[in-house]
Amino acid sequence: MTLPDSQQPLTILIAADTYPPHVNGAAQFGYRLAKGMTARGHNVHVLACRPDKGKSFTEFRAEGAVHRIRSHSVPTHEYFRITFPWEIKKEISLLFDRVKPDVVHIQSHYMIGEHVLYEAERRGVRIIATNHFMPENLNPFLPFPQWFKDIVGRISWKDMGKVMGRADVVTTPTPLAAKAMHQHAFLRKVLPLSNGIDSAAYELREGEVIERHPYPTVLFAGRLAEEKHVDILIDAVAKTPAELNVHLEIVGGGEVRAALEAQVARLGLESRVKFLGLASDAELREAYIKADLFCMPGTAELQSLVTLEAMSASTPVLLADAMALPHLVRDGENGYLFTPNDSDDLAAKITRVLELPAEDLAAMGKASRCMVEPHSIQGTLQTFEDLYRGATYDDKVM
Known part of the structure; x- marks a missing residue:
């Protein structure tokens, strides 16, 4: 035949x-x-x-x-x-x-x-x-x-x-x-x-339990490069209210990692900012699921696969209002846009999201997951x- x-x-x-x-x-x-x-x-x-x-x-x-x-x-x-x-x-x-x-x-x-x-x-x-x-x-x-x-x-x-x-x-x-x-x-x-994206790959499997962090956690994943502006995110975390105890996890490696580590030390954030380095697919999936909020401060994103992955894990997002990122946010529904390179605006929006009641935060995550379906x-x-x-x-x- x-x-x-x-x-x-x-x-x-x-x-x-x-x-x-x-x-x-x-x-x-x-x-x-x-x-x-x-x-x-x-x-x-x-x-x-x-x-x-x-x-x-x-x-x-x-x-x-x-x-x-x-x-x-x-x-x-x-x-x-x-x-x-x-x-x-x-x-x-x-x-x-x-x-x-x-x-x-x-x-x-x-x-x-x-x-x-x-x-x-x-x-x-x-x-x-x-x-x-x-x-x-x-x-x-x-x-x-x-x-x-x-x-x-x-x-x-x-x-x-x-x-x-x-x-x-x-x-x-x-x-x-x-x-x-x-x-x-x-x-x-x-x-x-x-x-x-295979969005189902980032959902909890039947019977799977992944414990969330005991403190509110923001996640960044990607190459540690200048155009990602992770330094703005670190500054923003430093500006959130101390009583909120916001932590930051950074997944990835790159040429600006040493400068970012020095910035964390200078701000006295060593106990709240963790560099996870390069992660396997399984480790990255777990990081998405455990995070309360995903942030992409980059200003040269043509789509941002890591943002789509985070959204697939039902995670709310904060994204720079630059390049293609606005297509992935409905303000107030699945997260917010923030002014690029503005750590004050980003800090205010991190605080706004992480102070939400648990059910409202979960609703934001669910909206993220729904928005990924066309991809x-x-x-x-x-x-x-x-x-x-x-x-x-x-x-x-x-």
Whole structure:
């Protein structure tokens, strides 16, 4: 029996400039995309940087074959790796010869993503491009004055348009990000498509008991980077009423951790602020469930998977009124927005939420959980599969 074309397994090549063990939203999305497509019966290959020194190699993992290409460290980031075109172009061509992909899905317009796109275009292979990047994400790693960073940002937008404009379909996680790509990268058609989340994975299982903290706890999870503004959150916790005894848990690692630890010591908050470091999926899930409130003070979020995960665990949220975060808050229902970089406003809203009666706090958490439903990972995977098989922007636009 021959399967119709709409059911035949595809050979998919995902090009990811950042991928686990890297810890960030784009890396996590690439992994979940590979895992989800493999579960749907497709033949999945991932091309990503090798996370350390050495020659290129292939590892066979549960989510597919992961081809690790040679890469180099950068002095301004603890784990980010770069690749040089003259080193990778031949390897990319040989990988195409061996894998023979039906479709490629690039996750960035830089480095690996860019040269995989060029190779796919040369061979007539269908190309889907997803953007997880904002030029502001580069700022902490550029030791230059702001005027120079602004020039780099404009060049980055231009490059995005030049590269991703060659793809058959371009997507990004939110309508706001799509609007920014229209305005700055001059990409005419960009499909807003949520990264997706398995929200049920963050609920308490039948018979499961996870004890909450004996004190009100705010949680942050994510990379400890300048644009996340975790220092504002720490300042805000210091400004909450002493009798409320607000604690803060910080999950993640990154280049500003030492500065944040020094800030905590300077404010005398060592007993109330805990750095949990990098956490496993199970540890992070437990942290979401135990927290009374989740806070994302970042100002360059294209969607914020960690916020969606916290909401899936029925946790109220406080989010900076910046980039895509306002889409995840209904003020007073599942949490509040606060003025970016304003620790006084954030402290007042932490206090307002944590002083609520238990039943009102639980209602906020329930509202968070309901708001996550449209971000189903299965819906996202189905849409991408349709795009892989030939669906267009106009087929999928809402």
